[in-house]
Amino acid sequence: MDGRAVALLFSGQMAQAVNSWAYITPIEDVFNDIKAFSKEEITDIRIVEDS
Structure with missing residues (x-):
């Protein structure tokens, strides 16, 4: 509903x-x-939001 990624297809x-x-x-x-x-070298993963 919020337009966020929930899964990898x-x-x-x-x-x-x-x-x-x-x-x-x-x-x-x-x-x-x-x-x-x-x-554990990568600790913060984010998806860039399209603005």
């Missing part, structure tokens, strides 16, 4: 029928993985 099928689907990862999981992969 990997793949999906357009909503053409009842069988629509998408593979997503919650954005907090993505951020935590980046921090862990960097061995």
Whole structure:
């Protein structure tokens, strides 16, 4: 509702029928993985808002 990122979309099928689907990862999981992969050298991750 606020226009914020909530997930990373990997793949999906357009909503053409009842069988629509998408593979997503919650954005907090993505951020935590980046921090862990960097061995905690990256501590602050933000998404730039379009102004």
